[in-house]
Amino acid sequence: xxxxxxxxxxxxxxxxxxxxxxxxxxxxxxxxxxxxxxxxxxxxxxxxxxxxxxxxxxxxxxxxxxxxxxxxxxxxxxxxxxxxxxxxxxxxxxxxxxxxxxxxxxxxxxxxxxxxxxxxxxxxxxxxxxxxxxxxxxxxxxxxxxxxxxxxxxxxxxxxxxxxxxxxxxxxxxxxxxxxxxxxxxxxxxxxxxxxxxxxxxxxxxxxxxxxxxxxxxxxxxxxxxxxxxxxxxxxxxxxxxxxxxxxxxxxxxxxxxxxxxxxxxxxxxxxxxxxxxxxxxxxxxxxxxxxxxxxxxxxxxxxxxxxxxxxxxxxxxxxxxxxxxxxxxxxxxxxxxxxxxxxxxxxxxxxxxxxxxxxxxxxxxxxxxxxxxxxxxx
Numbered sequence: 001x002x003x004x005x006x007x008x009x010x011x012x013x014x015x016x017x018x019x020x021x022x023x024x025x026x027x028x029x030x031x032x033x034x035x036x037x038x039x040x041x042x043x044x045x046x047x048x049x050x051x052x053x054x055x056x057x058x059x060x061x062x063x064x065x066x067x068x069x070x071x072x073x074x075x076x077x078x079x080x081x082x083x084x085x086x087x088x089x090x091x092x093x094x095x096x097x098x099x100x101x102x103x104x105x106x107x108x109x110x111x112x113x114x115x116x117x118x119x120x121x122x123x124x125x126x127x128x129x130x131x132x133x134x135x136x137x138x139x140x141x142x143x144x145x146x147x148x149x150x151x152x153x154x155x156x157x158x159x160x161x162x163x164x165x166x167x168x169x170x171x172x173x174x175x176x177x178x179x180x181x182x183x184x185x186x187x188x189x190x191x192x193x194x195x196x197x198x199x200x201x202x203x204x205x206x207x208x209x210x211x212x213x214x215x216x217x218x219x220x221x222x223x224x225x226x227x228x229x230x231x232x233x234x235x236x237x238x239x240x241x242x243x244x245x246x247x248x249x250x251x252x253x254x255x256x257x258x259x260x261x262x263x264x265x266x267x268x269x270x271x272x273x274x275x276x277x278x279x280x281x282x283x284x285x286x287x288x289x290x291x292x293x294x295x296x297x298x299x300x301x302x303x304x305x306x307x308x309x310x311x312x313x314x315x316x317x318x319x320x321x322x323x324x325x326x327x328x329x330x331x332x333x334x335x336x337x338x339x340x341x342x343x344x345x346x347x348x349x350x351x352x353x354x355x356x357x358x359x360x361x362x363x364x365x366x367x368x369x370x371x372x373x374x375x376x377x378x379x
Contacts, residue, residue: 060182
């Protein structure tokens with residue numbers, strides 16, 4: 001049985017009629033850029049994210065870039081973030097001329113270790129960017145306490161975590177100064193192309209974000225600030241709006257799939273043999289419905305690269321997120337980081353493997369995945 005890491009045909013198939021209707025509405029309006037569909041999406045997605053304001057943008061990367069620009073981050077500033085993340089988190093810091101300061105992760109959640117953040121704060125620090133990796137919120141109480149004590153801004157990289165909840169039900173992207181989301185097609189809430197979102201509860205900051213989204217011009221052709229072209233296409237906004245109403249159901253199915261994986265792996269004996277470690281949902285006992293949205297289901301395994309190759313030959317999809325921590329990327333050599341500086345992130349980069357977790361995954365397919373992994377370790 002062929003099992004892809006993600007099956008967008010199965011995902012979008014039941015929505016085809018609705019998505020085509022949304023496309024036709026935008027086509028008929030001929031308002032393709034920042035049209036009424038963008039505003040309509042912003043109005044419904046802001047309360048979903050528990051924020052006062054939502055601003056549709058061109059991608060998750062541009063959401064992060066816009067956030068730093070709006071906060072005035074530039075040369076001479078330092079921004080603390082996780083080294084175990086998609087490259088964009090560190091890349092946007094360098095793009096505004098600031099210095100990224102990469103710190104290690106908590107080995108259980110894969111998210112920023114607050115004690116490492118505290119140790120990294122300097123007089124040049126201006127912003128902390130916690131990353132809610134794989135669909136689970138970072139330890140925001142500790143991070144916000146550090147930020148408040150040092151008078152720092154917090155930009156949440158929630159690209160993989162829309163709807164994920166922290167302890168008392170606060171949602172990813174609602175706790176810092178700005179939340180950043182991605183609608184890349186593989187995300188839990190994906191567009192049919194690129195797209196992103198920034199959220200903010202401060203009205204003045206939200207107004208600044210909106211202006212900077214269109215080159216800082218307001219009214220049109222009058223510029224009090226320099227922004228960029230960070231506009232969200234109306235067609236993508238319409239697609240995301242259609243899909244938003246199904247998101248909670250998809251999240252529940254991902255959570256059920258995660259529970260089923262846990263049961264199957266327990267029966268396999270691989271956990272007892274220490275061949276494999278399962279992801280832990282840190283806030284599972286908090287009473288929150290969306291304590292983990294499982295944008296990815298990431299296990300830790302021995303002989304990771306060989307296992308992935310074995311699964312590929314069996315036509316079972318698996319992916320490595322992320323094989324090289326950002327502090328060890330060639331483009332950041334000048335920062336002086338070396339192997340061993342972030343041992344937990346480096347260990348995760350060597351051991352982690354993402355398995356299929358999408359809502360359309362069946363019990364039978366999960367059984368095939370687990371059996372394939374068991375065959376690799378037991379022969």
